Amino acid sequence: MSRILSAIIALLLVGTLAACRGNDEFSRFVEIDRAAWGYGDTVTVVVSHLDSLPSKKLSVGVVHNDDFPYQNLWVEVSYTDSIGKLYRDSVNLQLADEFGRWQGKSLAGSHQYEATLSHAFPLADSTRVNLRHIMRVDTVRGIERVGLTVSRLP
Numbered sequence: 001m002s003r004i005l006s007a008i009i010a011l012l013l014v015g016t017l018a019a020c021r022g023n024d025e026f027s028r029f030v031e032i033d034r035a036a037w038g039y040g041d042t043v044t045v046v047v048s049h050l051d052s053l054p055s056k057k058l059s060v061g062v063v064h065n066d067d068f069p070y071q072n073l074w075v076e077v078s079y080t081d082s083i084g085k086l087y088r089d090s091v092n093l094q095l096a097d098e099f100g101r102w103q104g105k106s107l108a109g110s111h112q113y114e115a116t117l118s119h120a121f122p123l124a125d126s127t128r129v130n131l132r133h134i135m136r137v138d139t140v141r142g143i144e145r146v147g148l149t150v151s152r153l154p
Helices: 002-021
Strands: 024-031 036-038 043-046 055-065 072-080 086-094 105-107 110-116 128-133 139-141 143-152
Touching: 024 043, 024 055, 036 143, 043 143, 055 072, 055 086, 072 143, 086 110, 128 143
Parallel strands: none
Antiparallel strands: 024 143, 036 139, 043 128, 055 110, 055 143, 072 086, 072 128, 105 110
16 A cells, blocks of 8 residues: 555656646756847857657747837847758847836846747757847847747647
């Protein structure tokens, strides 16, 4: 009887730990020098430790401060798969609402916000994903970090 109870407790513990991970498989943010992201400064994130399921959900995240002068930030996401096919999409990160209130999570003058791309992407381990802003200015001030979260599809 105690072996059965121990096995049930072990299964519950493993299930609980797996549930805590959620659907996120990978997340990494890269710091932007002097909180000023230049148009030509492409940020490259190498994704790793992905499961074998082919399609993934990509979310672009940004950490910015109060010096960010706009309501939104447009970011281009691109990568080339293992057979050479180029994937490219853009995402609009709506960082402030119509009243100028920052969206997302805020702590001590820094604000974090994520937006999910509109469709699934086939990603493999060690894929290099490139992020660059596509705003109408050369340098966007107030951007502290930019990053990528890869999740399983629900």
